[in-house]
Amino acid sequence: MSGDRVYNVLIVGVGGQGIILASDVLGKVAARHGYDVKKNEIHGMAQRGGSVSSHVRFGKTVSSPIIKMGEADVLMSFEQIETLRYFPYLSRNGKVIVNDHKILPPAVFTGQQEYPPDVLSKIKEKVPDAVVLNAADVAAKVGNPRVVNVIFLGVLSTFLDIPSSVYEEVLKESLKPKLLEVNLKAFHEGRAIVAA
Amino acid sequence: MGEYLHPARPELTKGEAAVKELMSGNEAIARGADEYGVRLASAYPGTPSTEILENIGAKYPRIKAGWAPNEKVALEVAAGACYGGARSMAIMKHVGLNVAADPFMTLSYTGVNGGLVIVVCDDPEMHSSQNEQDTRNYAKFGKVPCVEPSDSQEAKDLLGEALQISEQFDTPVILRSSTRISHSMSLVETKERVEGPRELGLKKDPLKNVMLPAMARRRHPVVEQRLKDLAAFAETFRYNQIMMGDEALGIIAAGVAYQYAREAMPHASFLKLGMVWPLPEKLIRDFASRVKRLVVIEDLDPFIEEAVKLMGIPVEGKELTGLCGELSPEKVEIALTGKSSSVSIGGIDIELPMRPPNMCPGCPHRATFTALKKTKVYVAGDIGCYTLGALPPISTLDTCLCMGSGIGIAAGLDRVLGDLAKGKAVAVIGDSTFFHSGMTPLLDLAYNGGSTTVIILDNRTTAMTGAQQHPGTGYTLREEPTITADIEKLAESFGFKRIHTVNPYHVKELEQVIREELEADEPSVIISRAPCALLKTGRILPDTPLRIDRDVCKGCKACINTGCPALEFVKIEKPAEGEKRKGYSTINEALCVGCRTCFEVCKFEAIKEAQ
Numbered sequence: 155m156s157g158d159r160v161y162n163v164l165i166v167g168v169g170g171q172g173i174i175l176a177s178d179v180l181g182k183v184a185a186r187h188g189y190d191v192k193k194n195e196i197h198g199m200a201q202r203g204g205s206v207s208s209h210v211r212f213g214k215t216v217s218s219p220i221i222k223m224g225e226a227d228v229l230m231s232f233e234q235i236e237t238l239r240y241f242p243y244l245s246r247n248g249k250v251i252v253n254d255h256k257i258l259p260p261a262v263f264t265g266q267q268e269y270p271p272d273v274l275s276k277i278k279e280k281v282p283d284a285v286v287l288n289a290a291d292v293a294a295k296v297g298n299p300r301v302v303n304v305i306f307l308g309v310l311s312t313f314l315d316i317p318s319s320v321y322e323e324v325l326k327e328s329l330k331p332k333l334l335e336v337n338l339k340a341f342h343e344g345r346a347i348v349a350a
Numbered sequence: 351m352g353e354y355l356h357p358a359r360p361e362l363t364k365g366e367a368a369v370k371e372l373m374s375g376n377e378a379i380a381r382g383a384d385e386y387g388v389r390l391a392s393a394y395p396g397t398p399s400t401e402i403l404e405n406i407g408a409k410y411p412r413i414k415a416g417w418a419p420n421e422k423v424a425l426e427v428a429a430g431a432c433y434g435g436a437r438s439m440a441i442m443k444h445v446g447l448n449v450a451a452d453p454f455m456t457l458s459y460t461g462v463n464g465g466l467v468i469v470v471c472d473d474p475e476m477h478s479s480q481n482e483q484d485t486r487n488y489a490k491f492g493k494v495p496c497v498e499p500s501d502s503q504e505a506k507d508l509l510g511e512a513l514q515i516s517e518q519f520d521t522p523v524i525l526r527s528s529t530r531i532s533h534s535m536s537l538v539e540t541k542e543r544v545e546g547p548r549e550l551g552l553k554k555d556p557l558k559n560v561m562l563p564a565m566a567r568r569r570h571p572v573v574e575q576r577l578k579d580l581a582a583f584a585e586t587f588r589y590n591q592i593m594m595g596d597e598a599l600g601i602i603a604a605g606v607a608y609q610y611a612r613e614a615m616p617h618a619s620f621l622k623l624g625m626v627w628p629l630p631e632k633l634i635r636d637f638a639s640r641v642k643r644l645v646v647i648e649d650l651d652p653f654i655e656e657a658v659k660l661m662g663i664p665v666e667g668k669e670l671t672g673l674c675g676e677l678s679p680e681k682v683e684i685a686l687t688g689k690s691s692s693v694s695i696g697g698i699d700i701e702l703p704m705r706p707p708n709m710c711p712g713c714p715h716r717a718t719f720t721a722l723k724k725t726k727v728y729v730a731g732d733i734g735c736y737t738l739g740a741l742p743p744i745s746t747l748d749t750c751l752c753m754g755s756g757i758g759i760a761a762g763l764d765r766v767l768g769d770l771a772k773g774k775a776v777a778v779i780g781d782s783t784f785f786h787s788g789m790t791p792l793l794d795l796a797y798n799g800g801s802t803t804v805i806i807l808d809n810r811t812t813a814m815t816g817a818q819q820h821p822g823t824g825y826t827l828r829e830e831p832t833i834t835a836d837i838e839k840l841a842e843s844f845g846f847k848r849i850h851t852v853n854p855y856h857v858k859e860l861e862q863v864i865r866e867e868l869e870a871d872e873p874s875v876i877i878s879r880a881p882c883a884l885l886k887t888g889r890i891l892p893d894t895p896l897r898i899d900r901d902v903c904k905g906c907k908a909c910i911n912t913g914c915p916a917l918e919f920v921k922i923e924k925p926a927e928g929e930k931r932k933g934y935s936t937i938n939e940a941l942c943v944g945c946r947t948c949f950e951v952c953k954f955e956a957i958k959e960a961q
Contacts, residue, residue, distance in 0.1 A: 168705065169707070181535055182372055185370070190537060191537060192534055192535065192536045193534065193535045193536075194535070196478075196529070202708055202735065203705075203707060204706060204707035216536075217609045217610075217612040217616075218606075218612070218613035219501075219536065220530065220534075220610075220679065221679075222613060222614070222679040222680050222683075222690070222692050223678070223679075223692060224680070224690065224694030225692045235703070238698050238702055239702055239705075241695065241696075241697050242695070242697045244694065244695045245692070245694065246693045246694070258918060259703045260705075260706065260708055260741075260742070260743070261742075262703050263910075263917065263918045263919065264907070264910050264911070264919060265907065265933060266742075267703045270700045270701070270702065273700070276698050280698060
């Protein structure tokens with residue numbers, strides 16, 4: 155990540171998973187590190203358990219607030235099939251971080267349609283180095299189910315050229331003091347997944 | 351003719367970016383209201399505009415701010431404030447300006463005193479709206495200027511410019527935002543507050559402010575001259591700028607469409623417009639003469655394109671980009687070059703189940719619709735979370751036209767169809783929508799009679815836009831206690847004799863009341879009242895999950911068909927001997943809040959309190 159290059163991160167999942175919060179932190183981190191930043195997501199109807207996507211772009215100068223189809227450097231997905239919904243946004247050499255987690259859409263929980271099988275292996279076929287994690291398990295280990303999004307930020311941080319101290323600074327400013335320690339722990343657990 | 355070879359704003363360097371603040375367009379507009387001396391802001395919530403007044407309420411106590419019952423009132427309150435010399439703002443989504451169109455059109459004639467800006471947020475692609483109307487047409491229709499920002503910094507800066515233009519030209523000004531500006535974040539430089547220039551006070555000026563025909567006739571020529579003066583001003587307005595690049599392609603664009611075009615065609619020449627009405631004809635002619643191919647890139651209507659064509663300048667536009675939906679960087683590139691230069695990894699070929707928005711676990715609307723569905727009536731709906739009642743598996747809402755429309759539509763059906771509709775149609779409307787524009791059709795119903803049944807879904811908040819206060823909640827924008835408008839007493843004072851209030855979670859009781867009122871020969875009001883399941887105050891939900899005895903469950907799906915996300919139908923893949931069921935229902939205890947709607951519809955007592 156150097157020169158005039160703009161870096162594109164697409165974060166996707168289901169309303170209520172903390173996607174907007176994760177992209178807020180990432181946007182602030184990139185700005186703090188000195189990049190121009192734009193980010194965009196759709197609020198409103200999408201909040202009610204609908205599909206949610208947040209585009210984060212940073213570099214020397216950023217024009218469009220949304221990522222051009224085929225230019226996402228990282229696709230980070232909090233839910234299995236949501237990864238597929240946004241897959242064409244990923245560039246040919248893009249990275250994938252995906253949660254081994256299913257949230258059933260209405261057509262599935264009402265028994266009208268099957269949840270598609272083998273999603274993770276199909277992603278691996280296309281992107282062999284895709285990082286698959288079970289964020290709920292990691293969150294249980296950390297001791298708080300609500301830190302899933304910060305675990306993801308930890309994983310993501312290993313792909314970006316921004317020191318972890320910047321994330322820590324922004325987390326410190328964004329969180330209530332009593333939640334800071336568990337979130338910092340979650341962030342570093344996320345980083346450790348890729349290091350391991 | 352000025353030469354605008356540089357962007358108004360220098361490119362950010364690493365060092366500069368670090369001192370700026372990341373803000374959404376809506377946050378930046380709120381910040382701008384504070385910096386540019388706005389004294390009053392009024393709004394009705396509506397995606398994507400809602401966060402502007404929320405941010406003003408939360409962060410800028412110097413501004414008098416409150417939720418209005420609807421956009422018409424919001425604009426009238428702002429008009430009063432500006433007549434009194436104060437800088438003021440009315441804020442709304444695109445369709446809100448339809449509601450406020452009456453004061454808007456004549457405010458153009460009276461003009462202002464203190465600056466008045468109407469912030470209107472369009473929603474190309476209808477992410478959260480019922481139509482894709484283009485607010486720029488209202489600027490032309492009302493003969494008022496319209497500015498349009500392309501990022502958060504400009505959203506703040508152009509609010510300041512708009513207030514100044516308003517005062518200089520004695521006109522209301524539209525600041526047009528869109529979903530991708532309001533909800534995108536970018537870096538913003540902040541400043542200290544500067545007060546508006548006008549002295550506050552009551553100033554009598556009937557020739558200007560009393561729009562009797564005789565006075566209005568004198569104002570109309572003023573409006574026409576003003577538009578000419580504004581067009582001349584637009585020629586040198588510093589946010590209208592030519593940025594020459596490759597002369598082979600010249601793009602005229604404004605707002606987020608400019609950013610998409612910049613992204614897709616970084617080497618092209620640009621005429622970037624910060625003011626989209628009236629348009630700077632000389633500047634456009636100058637730009638057109640310097641490029642080989644001229645194209646307008648704009649979301650929604652061919653507004654700039656048609657104006658340029660009227661100038662007799664050959665230009666391309668909508669034949670390339672299309673009229674429906676929103677633009678994007680790849681759409682713009684494909685429109686201009688025939689293909690995208692980006693190399694996607696491609697799709698993965700699996701049929702994906704849709705993931706539409708859904709009512710939350712414990713939603714009182716689900717309980718009301720569960721009762722309504724059993725009566726198999728035609729439901730004239732309205733706008734709010736309950737519009738989702740049209741989607742499967744509930745599928746129990748038959749119209750959604752505009753705010754407050756359901757009651758009138760039900761009345762019209764009742765009056766014209768007589769026995770064909772008698773006992774077979776109802777109107778549903780939420781509490782906030784009722785106060786917005788449901789009171790007048792309810793009055794019509796009392797006045798003109800008939801037998802229409804109106805169900806007011808009172809969940810004590812404006813839920814769809816994220817839980818804003820309204821006149822029925824007892825609190826203001828800033829959470830200060832205030833009056834609580836009483837729907838029952840209101841209906842009574844209109845002359846309704848049949849008024850019932852029911853807790854929707856008592857599904858069977860509600861169904862019974864609905865059936866009785868459908869039978870009745872006069873109009874009636876049923877208030878189905880329970881707080882939104884996401885509200886922390888006034889909570890009546892037990893927040894203890896239910897569970898299902900899978901051995902008792904017959905797999906009939908009565909509970910599943912309420913559409914609750916806390917329920918799941920588990921298929922029996924290898925049935926044991928004698929197993930007649932295809933599957934059984936389970937409850938996700940992490941999601942269930944114990945509303946008991948599923949309990950009420952289960953005929954087999956399979957659903958129980960959790961142990």
